[in-house]
Amino acid sequence: MSDSNQPQDFAPRKVRCPACAGTSLYSSTNPYRPFCSARCKGVDLGAWASEEFKLPDETPPDEPFGDPRLQ
Ligand SMILES: [Zn+2]
Known part of the structure; x- marks a missing residue:
């Protein structure tokens, strides 16, 4: 009978x-x-930066959307 004062919004949550x-x-x-x-x-930010820089490198150059002459 005392459930009117529960600070659920401020309760810390445990995340991964x-x-x-x-x-x-x-x-x-x-x-x-x-x-x-x-x-x-810091580690995560660094990994993100490197992956962003790596992304264009790993993209295959033969994408069907890059050549307008096909249409
Ligand atoms: Zn951690």
Whole structure:
């Protein structure tokens, strides 16, 4: 009979850190959320940057959408 004062919106949630797959606290007390630490956040950002730079390199050059003369 005391369910009128539950701060569910402010309850910290535990999520999986995208970098190390460990437990991370998703709350305002964790400035690196959804990562668990500053190192994990930096690692993930670095990986993203490298992948973005790698993406155009791995794209096959024979895409059917790149040649307007085919139509
Ligand atoms: Zn982590």
